[in-house]
Amino acid sequence: MQFSHSDAMWQAFPELRAGALHGDGIHADVDVEAVIASFYAIAEARLAQAQEGEFPEIQAWRRGFSRMGLKPTQYRCASEALLRRFRQEHALPRLHPLIDLCNAISLAFAIPIAVFDAEKIAGDLEVRRARGDETYLTFAGEIEHPEPDEVIFADGAGNAHARRWTNRQSGLSAVRETTRSVLIVAEALHVSAGEDMGKLVATVADVLAGHWPVAPKMAVLSVESARFEF
Template sequence: MSKFIITNEFWELFPEAEIAIVVAKGIQNTEAQVADVRKEINELLKQSSKEAEKFLSAGVFSQNKVISVWREAYQQFKTKKGVRCSIEALLKRIDKEIGVSPINPLVDIYNSVSLTYGLPCGGEDIDTFEGDLLLTKANGDEPFLALGDEEASNALPGEIIYKDDAGAVCRCWNWRDGQRTMLTNDTVNAFLIIESVDPSRSEDLKAAVSKLAELTDKYLGGSAEIVHLNKNNREMNL
């Protein structure tokens, strides 16, 4: 059985980080599965976008707490130039009144949770992993083809990444997922993750992961197991 392991190199940089996981198995991430409730999921995304406005109270976008705390975190490791945390990317769309469009059921569910709680959420297809999944510092030789890109590039030495034996899974911690492990309509077993670097938001993290598990189970079926990881609990079975 493969594992998800958060290495010492990560905890040396972020000893107070908390990572919450939903392992969703036996789901049906298809439009056919949610045909009767697609409008409901779309409404979740719409309402969460409105709710996310509460995180944008500062006059300067970058000074909003849920954004500034991640910008500070990104300064602690090597990053690809100009990249931002996934929650900042979503909130930028809210700030510019662009909106967040539906992608597929599970991505829509975790985006709604991300917006509601102001925390970065992501997801990967467990069945595409090769070996263990690690959250760690990159060596610099991990290949990665980002969503939307046509050419692969390696992670940077010292960059915080999710990776497996085949290369990077998500670069710059939670910036962008790769095509190899992305959630698709064929996904049956999913690894869903919510991250926090702000110790004052532990209860928000717990509420967010609980909601993520609830919505995944409600709309996509299967089973959803929640696991909380921190510096004293660093790994789990997948």
């Protein structure tokens, strides 16, 4: 299996940098509270200086959403949505230890991170423009079809595992108690994205290895090195 972005996506967003990790052996019986608190503290300190809309990482995604034809204050990248909620509530809901950790890391880096149950992905996974006939399963169990040309995470069976790029994941490949194999993807568009993505990938890898019997495979993707085999 491989994860990639289409050539058209790289042409439209050559500044994109992505991080990808794959690991087996995930389970929900781990204590992650201390590590989450450390990333929350980083986010709290940064939000004390400025609101999330002033962060260069978030501003870059807002520009990216505008280039996709979306209103950036109507549809927000996942990290902005998390930061907004965290600023207001000073905490995030607990879902699964791995999701909770990745959400906390996303807050600290202000970079969206998606976590997929790899066993729910059919064939390769590609970030590309939608045809409009792909199937998206909501968390409420409803079926939707992305708009033509919408940016989605599409697998070989025509399942959309995320809509509006980094806006919302699908319920189909959401991490659950039974999840054992995961694909983690982070994406950024800001000026220092390459340097920051390297740090983020290393951070996620350390957290994975520190809590699960996992030796994650990982890569930082760019237009010159655009595919991740897992």
